[in-house]
Amino acid sequence: MLRSIELWRGQIDLVSPFRTSFGTDTSRDLLYVRAVGEQNSGWGECVAGVEPNYSSEYLENCVQLVTKFLIPMLQSDSTAQSFIASAAPIRGNFMSKACVETALLDMQLRDQQISLAKFLGATKTKVLSGVSVGIQNSLDDLVRTVGEYLAQGYVRVKLKIEPGSDIELVRAVRKEFGDDLLLQVDANAAYSVADAQHLKQLDAFNLLLIEQPLPEDDLGGHIELARLINTPVCLDESITSFETARTALDLEACSVINIKPGRVGGYLEAKKIHDLCFERGVAVWCGGMLETGIGRAANLALAALPGFTLPGDISASARYFARDITKPFVLESGHIAVPNLTGIGVEPLPEMLENFEKTATLKISKN
Ligand code: SMG
Ligand code: MG
Numbered sequence: 617m618l619r620s621i622e623l624w625r626g627q628i629d630l631v632s633p634f635r636t637s638f639g640t641d642t643s644r645d646l647l648y649v650r651a652v653g654e655q656n657s658g659w660g661e662c663v664a665g666v667e668p669n670y671s672s673e674y675l676e677n678c679v680q681l682v683t684k685f686l687i688p689m690l691q692s693d694s695t696a697q698s699f700i701a702s703a704a705p706i707r708g709n710f711m712s713k714a715c716v717e718t719a720l721l722d723m724q725l726r727d728q729q730i731s732l733a734k735f736l737g738a739t740k741t742k743v744l745s746g747v748s749v750g751i752q753n754s755l756d757d758l759v760r761t762v763g764e765y766l767a768q769g770y771v772r773v774k775l776k777i778e779p780g781s782d783i784e785l786v787r788a789v790r791k792e793f794g795d796d797l798l799l800q801v802d803a804n805a806a807y808s809v810a811d812a813q814h815l816k817q818l819d820a821f822n823l824l825l826i827e828q829p830l831p832e833d834d835l836g837g838h839i840e841l842a843r844l845i846n847t848p849v850c851l852d853e854s855i856t857s858f859e860t861a862r863t864a865l866d867l868e869a870c871s872v873i874n875i876k877p878g879r880v881g882g883y884l885e886a887k888k889i890h891d892l893c894f895e896r897g898v899a900v901w902c903g904g905m906l907e908t909g910i911g912r913a914a915n916l917a918l919a920a921l922p923g924f925t926l927p928g929d930i931s932a933s934a935r936y937f938a939r940d941i942t943k944p945f946v947l948e949s950g951h952i953a954v955p956n957l958t959g960i961g962v963e964p965l966p967e968m969l970e971n972f973e974k975t976a977t978l979k980i981s982k983n
Pocket of ligand 1: 636641665670748802804852903904905906907929930931
């Protein structure tokens with residue numbers, strides 16, 4: 617039985633700035649949702665950024681949306697499943713829905729004493745770990761940074777690219793680390809289909825994929841680009857639901873999908889997209905949104921499903937944070953262990969939560 621929902625806010629600095637085609641992050645501003653039940657409570661982390669530049673969602677807006685629209689839908693017998701059904705009339709706002717869903721799921725799975733991994737159908741106890749490398753100040757910095765991550769054991773490297781910083785980045789990394797390195801690039805929607813011939817130069821480097829080259833809503837452009845280049849096109853920002861995933865695959869706008877639970881409205885929808893891709897033999901991998909341990913734990917559970925055949929953007933906590941909100945996730949021989957305790961399997965450490973503020977407690981009415 618759900619008794620109340622708490623919102624927790626705070627900030628954790630990144631160990632180094634993270635630059636993408638749309639901006640630079642130096643810290644993570646956080647919103648956690650806590651579902652307090654009669655026996656157990658559960659946590660969910662909102663993946664939205666401070667600014668609406670990765671997608672149209674942003675953190676302050678999520679706080680409002682959760683408070684004003686989502687929490688009022690809850691009743692004491694709400695479950696993650698009933699919440700998602702009742703939130704269907706609310707358009708978009710996937711990241712807001714996802715963090716409420718995760719908190720409820722964590723709480724109810726703790727009541728049922730099963731792990732999120734088991735609930736979702738995980739078949740692995742550890743997952744291969746990739747690292748996302750932000751745009752650096754120079755090629756030398758890039759090669760050095762990639763070398764450091766490889767020395768730590770990351771098995772796959774993703775380079776952030778943008779117009780003016782693309783082909784030569786890939787060339788430099790291939791030259792230094794060879795053709796066997798699992799390598800991919802992510803443009804975060806920075807190109808247009810007019811850049812197709814330019815992007816075709818990437819074909820020479822045997823990349824695993826190019827992620828989200830064109831704007832989120834340019835499905836037609838992705839279809840055209842995917843025909844023109846040999847590098848597999850993977851969609852991230854464009855995939856906001858099971859339906860958008862199915863359409864993108866049917867129209868051959870992409871051949872690989874990055875699944876991010878926050879971007880698709882939660883783990884229940886993420887699982888549906890996984891199942892669709894698994895059925896069709898389409899490779900998927902789990903994306904990341906610089907999550908702290910709460911979101912990272914839940915992503916690990918998802919990434920342990922059998923269709924996640926490519927290493928994802930689930931790095932060790934230390935990739936981003938000197939101190940994580942939870943016990944840190946560590947890299948062991950290129951893998952990260954999937955939590956196997958009940959629910960998401962982790963909680964905020966009390967000494968870390970002390971630096972956070974509980975900004976709201978909303979009582980849930982009995983029904
Ligand atoms: O969690 O390691 C991570 C981040 C991986 O590159 C990453 N995420 O477009 O895939 C992506 C980006 C989105 C976050 S940019 C602030
Ligand atoms: Mg991406």
